[in-house]
Every structure is written in C-alpha cells, then in structure tokens.
C-alpha cells in the first residue's frame with residue numbers, strides 16, 4: 510500500500526505564522542492564554558497547553574499577563590477590552606483577515622452596505638461584524654436568505670467572503686443579490702491558501718491510481734470538512750483527526766491511499782498518519 514499526498518495540503522501561511530509566534534512567545538518564558546482555539550485543531554490546542562498557553566473562551570477568564578488573538582482575528586473592540594483588563598496582547602491575526610477588516614471599514618465609510626458571505630457563528634465573521642451597527646450589514650450564505658432581503662433599500666453594496674469559503678459555491682447566492690440590488694461590488698477576499706488545498710484535493714480525488722482518501726483535520730475545522738466533501742464526490746473519503754482514528758477496513762484492498770489535510774493540521778500529525786498507513 511502506497512501513500513500519495515495531495516500536491517498542496519496542511520498549514521497555510523497564516524496558521525504557520527500564528528503557530529510560530531505562540532511557540533516563540535512560550536519558549537521565551539511568556540505566560541498567556543489564547544482566546545478561542547489558535548487554530549481549529551485539538552492537537553495544536555493540546556500542544557499549546559503543554560507549552561503553558563491554555564485556551565479560554567472569554568477575555569475575563571484570562572489570569573495570565575498576555576492574551577493571544579488567533580489567526581481568525583477578533584472584533585477591534587476586543588483590543589480595548591483586553592487592555593482595560595490590564596492584559597498585554599499577542600496578536601496572531603492573519604494578514605488576509607486584517608485586509609478584510611480594513612477594506613470593509615473603508616467601504617462602510619464610503620457609504621456601502623456590507624454583505625459578508627459566510628457563517629455568522631464563525632469567529633472570523635464575528636470579528637468583522639461584532640462591533641458594527643446591525644443596520645449596516647448582512648451575513649448571508651443561502652439563496653433563500655439572499656432572496657428574503659430587500660436589497661433595493663441600499664444605494665450600493667459591497668460583498669466580502671469569509672476567507673476560507675469556496676467562492677464558486679456561493680456564486681448563486683451572490684447572483685441573487687446582484688440581480689436585486691442597485692449597485693454591487695465584490696471584494697476579492699477568498700484566501701488562496703484554502704483554494705490551493707481544495708484544488709489539489711480535487712486533483713487527488715480524480716487521480717485514477719488513488720483508491721481511497723484520508724483527510725486529516727480538526728473536528729471544528731470548516732476547511733477540513735470542505736476537503737472531505739470535495740474528495741468524497743469521487744472516492745471513498747474519511748475524515749480523521751489523527752492516526753488513532755484510522756479504521757483498517759477503510760483501506761481493505763487499497764493499493765494507493767490519498768492523503769490531504771486541512772489548513773490547521775500540523776505537519777507532525779500528517780507524518781504520523783502516513784507512518785501508520787505504511788505500517789498496516
């Protein structure tokens with residue numbers, strides 16, 4: 510049985526930098542707590558905890574001197590809240606997320622109504638919208654939601670995508686808004702790291718040599734789930750968090766096992782899975 514990795518998989522640049530920043534901070538003796546998971550991967554969360562940087566759900570729960578903001582970013586007001594609590598800030602927000610914070614602020618100041626295509630519960634989207642007046646934006650991800658809003662009430666609209674979405678999948682939603690609105694502009698906010706992993710997963714899934722595909726990533730990771738959805742369209746595909754989750758019968762008769770991983774999966778977990786498959 511041979512393992513074939515996708516041409517592109519695993520940590521994106523934003524997560525790699527966030528991971529490195531926290532590790533350097535811990536190695537220098539820093540004591541801090543991360544607001545929400547630094548990335549959506551339980552192994553990384555555990556690793557950080559072992560380094561002395563635990564995960565908390567609220568700023569008020571931080572007893573350490575420093576709070577860490579994750580790659581997904583936070584609402585701008587959280588910086589003030591953290592300082593009001595006497596905390597230092599280690600900000601690992603991805604620069605692409607900051608681009609959207611900046612561009613959406615500029616659009617708002619220029620009189621646009623904002624539309625975020627994404628998941629209202631995702632921390633990245635909460636970061637963009639939490640501090641805004643609710644009358645200045647909508648968060649939309651489904652066609653019926655887009656159809657239920659009177660877009661003509663707004664003179665001009667600017668659309669931003671949650672970075673990790675596949676824009677093609679939301680084309681129908683955006684078209685509904687464009688058909689029903691006065692003036693619509695789209696921000697170019699899809700993160701290409703995610704798209705590259707998705708394109709490579711599609712190629713792997715369509716590779717005639719590959720019999721079955723294992724996708725590695727955190728349970729809460731939206732982009733990992735998306736890789737699984739892409740792969741299972743063409744091949745049997747299984748989503749796992751690590752080597753312990755592999756079930757032998759999945760690989761029965763397989764000669765080539767495809768391997769890919771979400772953008773929050775560290776390299777060592779991918780290596781462990783490949784070694785476990787090779788040992789079967």
Ligand code: SF4
Nearest residue numbers: 521523603605672700
């Ligand atoms: S997926 Fe893209 S936007 Fe998100 S952290 Fe990684 S590089 Fe940044």
